[in-house]
Amino acid sequence: MVGVLVNGYGSIGKRVADAVAKQDDMKVIGVTKTKPDFEARMAVTKGYKLFAAIPEKKHLFEEANIPIEGTIEDIIEDADIVVDGAPKKIGKANVENVYKKHNVKAIIQGGEKAKDAEDSFNSLWSYNRCYGKDYIRLVSCNTTGLCRTLYAIDSITDILKARVVLVRRAADPNDIKTGPINAIIPDPVTVPSHHGPDVVSVIPKLDGKIMTSAIIVPTTLMHMHSLMVETTGVTKDAVLDAIEKTPRIIKVKASEGIDSTAKIIEYSRDLGRLRYDLNEIAIWEESINVVDNEIYLMQAIHQESDVIPENIDCIRAMLEMEEDNIKSIEKTNRALGLLK
């Protein structure tokens, strides 16, 4: 049983903690918070040991009457690995200033750059490359979704060129600071967007073969991708079959009423998922088509949760707990109750 410290118990951190707690080969030894808010109080209620991420702020938790065990400095050396859930750029700083100092392995998240870690993780593509490594970046929600679908396609044909338009949610549901609320923003306005190179950090053989552009729209629930993938030759049935065989991708049908991201989230709520998380990528079955060897499809990404099972697999790879990525994927999926 390995011990995991979650440093930064926010949108990603709290989900990772709950996912670790569901595995039989790892446990949460503590979570950290920067401030004594409701999430800190709930972490304690759930049974997690709470530590101050910033040692000088420990007194704030005591003053707020939230039980606190100590600071990150008191727990970090007991951890076999840290999963960093801190905001963009802070993960990178934590590697340099905290994790390396204490000689502890760490996973940083997709807000960081590829060069800030030894490699970029996806359970299907780079599990073996990350095996036994010390500092790994778990790529973003969009990159994770694209890597899964491109894995399905790559399993049946050669990819000559992938073109992807990403329609991004403006803010997470709990976010009251970002927008827009009345506009569509090309972001970045330059093409390609950073998403293509990010996919290449996981799948080097797609270098020069993937082009992405991205826009932000006023929605909070999910991202959506429209993919156009030129191949050396493939049938629609083969694509459907490959998607069926690829873990963590599900097909949804507009004809059954799942005709929007809102309905996908309703489906997830009906599944009884905690926080309505859909860790799987949802591809609209009706959108899948092949014309002149080019595959077309549309998929939706639940930004807050698709990377969570990958964090669990990444822990197993970095701590050399399971050599076979498919076995780790299956174990994680079973423990989390994923559809496939």
Ligand code: NAD
């Ligand atoms: P968040 O703002 O919801 O949570 C971040 C948490 O880290 C907060 O609790 C904050 O108090 C804490 N924190 C701040 N400074 C810290 C420090 N110095 N040390 C430790 N903790 C600190 O952010 P998030 O959405 O969970 O994003 C975390 C990372 O995950 C980012 O790299 C982000 O790009 C990536 N990510 C986010 C999403 C998403 O949709 N939210 C999806 C995939 C990846």
